[in-house]
Amino acid sequence: MPTRAAPPVANLNPDHFERFVDALPIPPVAKPIGDTAAGTRERMPLYRIPMRAADVKLHRDLPATRVWTYGGSVPGPTLETRAGKPIAVDWVNDLPPRHFLPIDHTLHGAEKGTAEVRGIVHLHGGRTPPESDGYPEDWYVPGKSKTYTYPNEQDAALLWYHDHSMGVNRLNIYAGLFGLHIVRDAVEEALHLPSGKYEIPLSFFDRDLRPDGQLSYPVAADPENPWVPEAFGELHLVNGKIFPYLRVEPRKYRFRLLNAANGRFYRLSTSQGVEMKQIGTDQGLLAAPVSVPYLQLAPGERADVVIDFSRHRGARVLLNSDALVLMQFRVGEQRIADPSELPSTLRALPRLAESAAMLTRRLTLDENMSGKGESQGMLLNKTPWHAPITEKPVLGTTEIWELVNLTEDVHPIHLHMVKFQILDRRPFESFQYMTQGTLRYLADASPPDANEMGWKDTARVNSSTVTRIIVPFHGYAGRYVWHCHILEHEDNEMMRPYEIVKA
Ligand code: C2O
Ligand code: CU
Numbered sequence: 001m002p003t004r005a006a007p008p009v010a011n012l013n014p015d016h017f018e019r020f021v022d023a024l025p026i027p028p029v030a031k032p033i034g035d036t037a038a039g040t041r042e043r044m045p046l047y048r049i050p051m052r053a054a055d056v057k058l059h060r061d062l063p064a065t066r067v068w069t070y071g072g073s074v075p076g077p078t079l080e081t082r083a084g085k086p087i088a089v090d091w092v093n094d095l096p097p098r099h100f101l102p103i104d105h106t107l108h109g110a111e112k113g114t115a116e117v118r119g120i121v122h123l124h125g126g127r128t129p130p131e132s133d134g135y136p137e138d139w140y141v142p143g144k145s146k147t148y149t150y151p152n153e154q155d156a157a158l159l160w161y162h163d164h165s166m167g168v169n170r171l172n173i174y175a176g177l178f179g180l181h182i183v184r185d186a187v188e189e190a191l192h193l194p195s196g197k198y199e200i201p202l203s204f205f206d207r208d209l210r211p212d213g214q215l216s217y218p219v220a221a222d223p224e225n226p227w228v229p230e231a232f233g234e235l236h237l238v239n240g241k242i243f244p245y246l247r248v249e250p251r252k253y254r255f256r257l258l259n260a261a262n263g264r265f266y267r268l269s270t271s272q273g274v275e276m277k278q279i280g281t282d283q284g285l286l287a288a289p290v291s292v293p294y295l296q297l298a299p300g301e302r303a304d305v306v307i308d309f310s311r312h313r314g315a316r317v318l319l320n321s322d323a324l325v326l327m328q329f330r331v332g333e334q335r336i337a338d339p340s341e342l343p344s345t346l347r348a349l350p351r352l353a354e355s356a357a358m359l360t361r362r363l364t365l366d367e368n369m370s371g372k373g374e375s376q377g378m379l380l381n382k383t384p385w386h387a388p389i390t391e392k393p394v395l396g397t398t399e400i401w402e403l404v405n406l407t408e409d410v411h412p413i414h415l416h417m418v419k420f421q422i423l424d425r426r427p428f429e430s431f432q433y434m435t436q437g438t439l440r441y442l443a444d445a446s447p448p449d450a451n452e453m454g455w456k457d458t459a460r461v462n463s464s465t466v467t468r469i470i471v472p473f474h475g476y477a478g479r480y481v482w483h484c485h486i487l488e489h490e491d492n493e494m495m496r497p498y499e500i501v502k503a
């Protein structure tokens with residue numbers, strides 16, 4: 001592992017901040033600027049969202065912090081959409097000419113001579129045609145733009161859009177380039193879940209700030225190779241504020257959670273025995289609510305949660321991640337009517353049978369060792385990004401991917417375009433696999449957690465464990481990517497193209 005350089009001055013730590021002095025911001029909802037011109041394509045609402053620098057207050061007692069945004073806020077404006085109703089977004093690169101975070105020119109796609117400032121937007125969880133998916137090498141420079149089409153032909157779910165530029169993706173997202181995209185449908189509406197001002201998005205991410213309040217991204221000791229294997233910030237933001245509070249009424253709320261951190265895993269819990277019920281996962285509703293005393297969210301994962309505050313009038317409830325405090329709910333005193341519902345069944349959600357798969361692929365997650373036995377990052381299937389495509393599922397077929405984790409880390413693995421189900425996880429003897437290439441299991445397979453039983457697009461793959469996912473490749477043919485969602489890994493070769501081919 002590269003040695004970490006100490007920052008020249010100590011970064012701010014959480015003790016520096018007075019807690020719960022800022023109200024939780026809610027990202028603005030994006031408004032269309034009009035319709036796409038008829039003739040060229042189906043007519044649909046057109047949005048225009050610029051990527052641009054902005055100075056934002058992350059806490060009452062901080063000066064403004066320079067960030068990069070979509071549309072001026074972090075998270076950017078929320079795209080509110082409906083299943084089956086396409087939209088188009090003109091993503092305009094209006095970023096400044098120079099980057100302000102440490103680029104590593106030894107990384108693939110970020111070589112010296114490559115434009116420093118580049119953007120390309122990917123809709124995470126979107127069933128998107130390949131030409132609008134934000135292929136990492138399709139980045140463009142300030143002054144350029146691309147209009148992407150999102151068909152939204154998928155179930156109601158919380159998706160998110162973020163930068164995907166080759167070799168600088170971790171820096172661009174750290175700078176602030178992400179936002180939410182909500183798909184709604186009739187199935188969800190029929191449930192009468194809490195909605196309107198009782199449905200609140202919560203995006204969690206961690207950052208380091210220098211004493212002057214500016215973003216600090218960790219660097220390794222070698223200035224020619226500043227890449228670090230993970231970036232954990234000491235400060236935790238919810239919707240872009242440090243230690244925010246939210247006033248809630250004593251009734252049910254629906255929270256749409258996103259882990260937007262580069263590498264941090266959150267394990268959320270509430271204080272005072274307030275119950276969290278998870279009703280949905282990355283790709284929409286679960287079959288039934290699941291009570292979650294602790295809710296794990298890996299980078300890139302989402303959760304849909306209902307909290308009923310009705311029995312906690314007047315309480316100050318904390319939302320924690322292990323020992324960290326993230327935010328506070330201030331529950332009102334005044335009893336109020338709550339017409340919303342939390343049905344005990346949410347939707348039909350058949351589990352896919354293994355027999356539906358026509359192919360099983362075994363794919364490893366590897367530590368990339370140098371000749372000197374030092375880790376140089378991670379790989380998928382021991383294959384760097386630029387090698388020819390090896391995974392070519394046939395459109396309309398189903399496959400099982402056995403993800404064999406030979407590293408010591410948990411990696412959240414994400415596939416573009418598709419949704420999948422987790423079949424199981426099973427520990428194995430990794431030394432034997434590395435030396436002899438044979439799988440010796442150490443225990444029985446365990447099913448996914450109750451709150452992972454729905455449709456996913458990002459799954460935790462634990463160390464020395466085989467995680468099996470079953471993936472219907474339905475949607476579009478074309479070239480996509482799959483990768484680890486720890487952004488430092490993704491930027492350093494833990495990403496591969498794959499191609500869905502026509503039958
Ligand atoms: Cu959040 Cu390639 O994805
Ligand atoms: Cu994605």
Ligand code: CU
Nearest residue numbers: 411484486489
């Ligand atoms: Cu990883």
